[in-house]
Amino acid sequence: MKSSVSTIQRPRGQGLVWFVPLAVALALVPIFFNNYYAQQATFVCMYAALALSWNVIGGFTGYPSFSTAAFVGLGAYAGAILQNAGMPMVLAWVAATAVTALFAAVLGYAILRMKGHYFAIGSIAIVESMRLLASSWSSLTGGGEGLNLPIYPGGPDHAGRVFFYAMFVVMIVAAVMSIWLDRSRLGFGLRCVQQNEDAADMVGVNVNASKISAFVLSALFCGTTGAISASWVSYISPPDAFSILMTLKVPVMALLGGAGTVLGPVLGALVFVLVEQTLMSRFLDYSQAMLGLIIVFLIFFLPGGLLGAGVFARISARIARLRGVQA
Amino acid sequence: MFLDPQILANGLMLGALYACIAVGFSLVWGVLNVINMMHGSLIILSGYLTFFAWLHLKVNPFLMLLVVSPVLFAFGYALQYGLINRVVSRPVLTTLTLTFGLDMILYNLMNVVFEATPRRIILDLGSLSVGDVVLPNDRLFAMFLALGLTLLLFWVMRSSRAGRAIVAVRMDRDAAALMGIPIRQVYAMTFAIGALMAGACGVLLAITFPVTTNISGLLLGKAFVVCVIGGLGSVPGALVGGLALGLIESYTGTWWGPQTAVLLGFVLMIVLLMTRPTGLLGKAGYE
Numbered sequence: 001m002k003s004s005v006s007t008i009q010r011p012r013g014q015g016l017v018w019f020v021p022l023a024v025a026l027a028l029v030p031i032f033f034n035n036y037y038a039q040q041a042t043f044v045c046m047y048a049a050l051a052l053s054w055n056v057i058g059g060f061t062g063y064p065s066f067s068t069a070a071f072v073g074l075g076a077y078a079g080a081i082l083q084n085a086g087m088p089m090v091l092a093w094v095a096a097t098a099v100t101a102l103f104a105a106v107l108g109y110a111i112l113r114m115k116g117h118y119f120a121i122g123s124i125a126i127v128e129s130m131r132l133l134a135s136s137w138s139s140l141t142g143g144g145e146g147l148n149l150p151i152y153p154g155g156p157d158h159a160g161r162v163f164f165y166a167m168f169v170v171m172i173v174a175a176v177m178s179i180w181l182d183r184s185r186l187g188f189g190l191r192c193v194q195q196n197e198d199a200a201d202m203v204g205v206n207v208n209a210s211k212i213s214a215f216v217l218s219a220l221f222c223g224t225t226g227a228i229s230a231s232w233v234s235y236i237s238p239p240d241a242f243s244i245l246m247t248l249k250v251p252v253m254a255l256l257g258g259a260g261t262v263l264g265p266v267l268g269a270l271v272f273v274l275v276e277q278t279l280m281s282r283f284l285d286y287s288q289a290m291l292g293l294i295i296v297f298l299i300f301f302l303p304g305g306l307l308g309a310g311v312f313a314r315i316s317a318r319i320a321r322l323r324g325v326q327a
Numbered sequence: 328m329f330l331d332p333q334i335l336a337n338g339l340m341l342g343a344l345y346a347c348i349a350v351g352f353s354l355v356w357g358v359l360n361v362i363n364m365m366h367g368s369l370i371i372l373s374g375y376l377t378f379f380a381w382l383h384l385k386v387n388p389f390l391m392l393l394v395v396s397p398v399l400f401a402f403g404y405a406l407q408y409g410l411i412n413r414v415v416s417r418p419v420l421t422t423l424t425l426t427f428g429l430d431m432i433l434y435n436l437m438n439v440v441f442e443a444t445p446r447r448i449i450l451d452l453g454s455l456s457v458g459d460v461v462l463p464n465d466r467l468f469a470m471f472l473a474l475g476l477t478l479l480l481f482w483v484m485r486s487s488r489a490g491r492a493i494v495a496v497r498m499d500r501d502a503a504a505l506m507g508i509p510i511r512q513v514y515a516m517t518f519a520i521g522a523l524m525a526g527a528c529g530v531l532l533a534i535t536f537p538v539t540t541n542i543s544g545l546l547l548g549k550a551f552v553v554c555v556i557g558g559l560g561s562v563p564g565a566l567v568g569g570l571a572l573g574l575i576e577s578y579t580g581t582w583w584g585p586q587t588a589v590l591l592g593f594v595l596m597i598v599l600l601m602t603r604p605t606g607l608l609g610k611a612g613y614e
Contacts, residue, residue, distance in 0.1 A: 064420040114600050116419050117362055121551050122600050128548055129593040136586045244544060248427050255424065289435035295428025299414060299421055 015263035019175065022266070027168060030161045038160045044273045045167035046229060049221045051253040051265030052174040057218040058251055059260035060187060061211060062194035063112070067123035068250040070130045071222035072229075073241035075100045077134060079227025080147045080236055089152075093166075093227040100223025101216050108215035112208070115197075124247070131242035146237030149230060163232040170228065174221045175263060181217070182262045190214050194260070249291065256298055258305030267306055332460045334577050340462075340470045342573020344531060347473035348546060349553035350480055350565040351524030357560020358497045358517045359407075359415060364426040366525055367547035368433045373399055373529025374538035375437065378446045381533075388448055388534050389468070396526045403522025408515040415514060430543075437540050445537035469531040474566075476527050480520070481562040493517050497560060545589070552596045 026045065030038035050068060057065045079096035083089055111122045134141045141147065152159040181187040189210040192200035201207045230236045249272070251259075257268025275294065280287040298305075352366045373395040380386040380394070406429070414421050452464035484490040495503040496513045504510050532538060532546075549572065557568025572592055580588035 058420065062418075064418070064423060066423075110601055111597065117356065117360070117423075118555075118600055120362065120419055120423055121555070122597055125548070125551060125593045125596055128544075129590055129597070132586055132590045132593070136584075136590070248424070248431070251420070251424065252428075255420075259420075285439055286435055288431040288438075292428040292430070292432035292435070295424055295431070296410075299425050299428075303417075303421075 015179075015261070019263045019266060022270070023168075023172065023175075027165075030164050035157050035160045038164050040273060040277060042160070042164045042167050042232070044270050045164070045171040046225050047250065047253055047269035047273060048266040049167065049171045049174040049225050050250045051257065051269045052171070052178050052263075053218045053221045054250050055178065055218075055254045055259060055261075055265045056181065056190075057214050059254060059265075060181065060190040060194060061214045062260075063211070063214075064116070064120040064251075065123045065215075065218065066120060066247045066251065067107075067126045067219075068222055069242050069244065069247035070123075070127045071100050071104060071219040072226035072246060073127075073130055073134065073238075073243075074103055075223030075226025076230040076236045076241045077141055077147070077226075078223070080149050080230045081140065083149055083231065084147065089231055093224055093231070096227035097220060097223045100226070101220050104216045104219030105212060108212040112211045112215060124244075127242050127244065127247050131238045134242060135238040141238070144238065146235060146240075149234040149236075151234045152231065159232075163228060166228050167225070170221055170224050171266070175266065177217065177221075178262050178265075186210060186213055245288070245291070252291070252295055252298065255305055256294075256302070258307030261305070261307045264305055264307040271306065331581075332458070334581050335574070336460050336462055338574035338577030339570065340466045340573070341577060342570035343470040343473040343477075344528065344535070344569075345549050345553050345572050346477050346566045346569025347524065347528045347531065349550045349557070349569055350477050350562055351521035351528075352547075352550035353554045353557075353560055353565045354480075354493075354524075355518055355521040356554065358493055359411075359514055360419075361411065361415060361422045361518075362419070362426065363518070363521060364423065364547065365430040365433060366521070366550050367543035367545070368430050368437065368540075369399060369403075369522055369525035370529040370532060370546050371538060371540055371543045372433065372437060373526040374533040375441045375446070375529075377530045377533040378448055378538055379441075381448050382446075388450070388530060389472075392472070392527055392530045395530055396523045399526030399529075400519045400523040404515045404519035406522075407518035408511065411518065412511055412514055434540060434543060441540070443540045445539040445541075446533075447537040448533050450534065466535050469535045473528070473531055476524065477562060477566055480524065483520075484562065489513075489516055493520075548589070548593070552592045555596045555599050 026041050029041040050072070054065065054068055057063050075096045078099040079092045082092040082095050087095065107126065111119065111126070114122050135144045137143070152162065154162075181190075189200065189205040189207075192203070192205050193207055193210060197207060226241070230241075253268040253272045254265040255268070256272060257266065258264030272294075276287075276290075280290045283290065348366075348370065352363060355361055355363045355366075376395050376398070377388050377391040380391055381388050386394075410429075411422070411425065414425060450465050452468070454461050454463040455467060456462070484494060492503070492508050492513050493516065495506070495508055496510060496517075500510060503513075529538075553565060553568035553572050555568070556571050557564030557566070575595070576585075576588040576592060579591050
């Protein structure tokens, strides 16, 4: 097994060619531009982290998960409750991450035995159940009225920058995790599961442990992101935290960038936020219909995502040929 | 308390509607292997059509059954034939995301055109009293129509040429194609029947409950739960699952409140998915 991993070589590192300049450019946004642009850059980082996370289960492993919002919402509530109980903000974020990871491990053990359509439906039902739970468990979550969090001191400009860099760090960590996963034994196992789960099991991949690890990795940064955005917005409510729109948007971003590619989801998140800001903000009443149209366009005209089709695919195929590596 | 006949009657009236909601969804899932995320919104669409026809044109809502159902049938046929057929053999993620996206478009347009204000048809048909049990006539009619339509679908699947073709495709797509069954048309027909059933449910829903776009996700959730309880792709399964869910919700709703009832439905579904993914009635075909 060990030797088979090391004998398969795929072209490495083309993703970094554009990812590093993009990350540097993003990091400079709040320095050179006003708070509005800092806010948009924060959204890019947030969705990039979420899409990278989804990619672990949906792209690498090939499980159609729609439970992103469950993890984001759980992280948001865990962070908010802990912060309101007096825990320092950053510590609350870390604790929320741990809570979400633990939840994902338990949940993964339960629902990852389902496949295909059943898994998809199960994962949507988790989001719905969590939202119902959050709105009926009033003593802990404030019910339908939601929870208020302390507003970050130092004025909106300062706070905007603090939260931007927090999200930026999460995105970088999620990207490093993806790069590591791609080269690791676990990532190899996940790609085997994606292609043929039974065959992967036969050749000695520990399928269940791999899938649960992937699920936990896909939830980890959702929890952090949720907790950070709860502190950022300083108010959470069940329909915002466990948003069905979010649970659809994130996979769409990953698909837009190229599901299963290492850094494609970052590109997907960037393009999506740009489209959202330029198109959807002008037609606020039609934002959901726009999302729908993007999906239809994506599925019919760009089935492999930005990195999977057209220019990018041809370029990476050429690089692969130049290096004398089989695709 | 278990035997309170009023709760039982409410549960059965609700359950018949749930069965009708789920049966079209289950058919599409079973035959096409597509999860139709639009199902809830299709129901709401026909509910609104019924409401506005009643409000402005004074059309009897029951008559709208004969108008709305063919309209949704045509809509479903066109949608499947023109769009979904092109990706029908791709992985779950693709087909589910596509119908999810189409649902977003439909949902958004309905919100703009009809607004989300709950609309309610008031027919005032009186009610039937049996002992202590009060049965509102509109709900009673809706229940019998829902059951009737479900049984009608069962008969169509069993006895009509199109129904047999659908069952054949469900059993073995490739063998059916070799026998000369036009797969694309059968797929479109199946999706259209699913939409027709959603349309019929929308009419019945508009007669008994307020219609608002906000509940389209809730209705879709019911279809999920009923399909998982009863088993996929079978009319008897949807009937058993629907009645079971109606009774469960009626009892838990009375005891612990409506939110707990919905939550319990989902929890039950997840537990069943883990332990018995073929549903209570097993993997019966459409026969």
